Amino acid sequence: MxxxxxxxxxxxxxxxxxxxxxxxxxxxxxxxxxxxxxxxxxxxxxxxxxxxxxxxxxxxxxxxxxxxxxxxxxxxxxAANDSSRYTIEFADEKYPATTAAVTVNVFEKATKKPFGHAYVTAKNDTGSPVITTIADATGQGNFILYPNQHISILDIGAVGYYSATIPFVKLLGKAATINVYLEPASKIxxxxxxxxxxxxxxxxxxxxxxxxxxxxxxxxx
The missing domain is CATH 2.40.128.50 (Lipocalin)
Structure with a gap:
């Protein structure tokens, strides 16, 4: 022993x-x-x-x-800011009207290289976080969002970079891939x-x- x-x-x-x-x-x-x-x-x-x-x-x-x-x-x-650019690509796969399947790919704007360990936060109408995940080393994160979670927006970003905010209504009933290009913030x-x-x-x-x-x-x- x-x-x-x-x-x-x-x-x-x-x-x-x-x-x-x-x-x-x-x-x-x-x-x-x-x-x-x-x-x-x-x-x-x-x-x-x-x-x-x-x-x-x-x-x-x-x-x-x-x-x-x-x-x-x-x-x-x-503090969070909303100025980084993003694009959304939708797959043919359909989901219930109040549900969304989301894949997030995060890149550094200047180099277009994957940005590992960025945060992806789903927030409700009051701005309170409902779900937070950290993107993997390749800058990717995956999750399914349901109506009972009362999600209003997705906030994606990293320390020292402006975040991107995506209205949840854009994603409802769809399988979406969101590509985010993080822009360095002007100051800490x-x-x-x-x-x-x-x-x-x-x-x-x-x-x-x-x-x-x-x-x-x-x-x-």
Missing amino acids: WKIILLTVLTFLVSAAHGQHKLSGKYSAMLSHSGATTTLVFVGSSFTFVEDNGMTQLLGSGKFAVKKDSLFLTYHEV YVPAKTDAYRILSYNGKRLVLQLGDEKIVFLKQ
């Missing part, structure tokens, strides 16, 4: 020493002080986060580093900041962090 415990401790220490390479994937947690849900996506030494408190969605991305038992997140938060709206979390435990599926007096349990998605 003691050998198993020792191996677990050693594994954690190695992970902490090489955190950028060991910590990867998508983790979500509900914050006790605000009730907001935070999702972190770790790729290489970079990360993206989406925070949803019911009415306001904060989006950011940056770099992370693990040093000893601490996780450092350095990132920008930006909030200066970079660094949050330092204490790592209480991490086993690949469950990441427990502490920030101040709050303990946050992230589960891998």
Whole structure:
């Protein structure tokens, strides 16, 4: 039994020493002080986060580093803007009049290269997020939208780029492919900041962090 415990401790220490390479994937947690849900996506030494408190969605991305038992997140938060160009292609396949099947392809406007890990958010009439997904490394995201989700718009973008907003009514009853060409924003709206979390435990599926007096349990998605 003691050998198993020792191996677990050693594994954690190695992970902490090489955190950028060991910590990867998508983790979500509900914050006790605000009730907001935070999702972190770790790729290489970079990360993206989406925070949803019911009415306001904060989006950011940056770099992370693990040093000893601490996780450092350095990132920008930006406000949403609507100026990036998009096109919509419709397939022959039909869906119920209140449903839509959507494939999103995100590109960088200047280079036309795929833009990986952009966010795609479906929002209701009040602007509250209903569904948020992160595009994969090729810039693609797929989902089906249903009427009981009360979706009004799709918001697609990335930190440091203007977003594109597509009215949901354009997609109803159809299978659509949306191509978005993200344009760099003229400025960063909030200066970079660094949050330092204490790592209480991490086993690949469950990441427990502490920030101040709050303990946050992230589960891998």
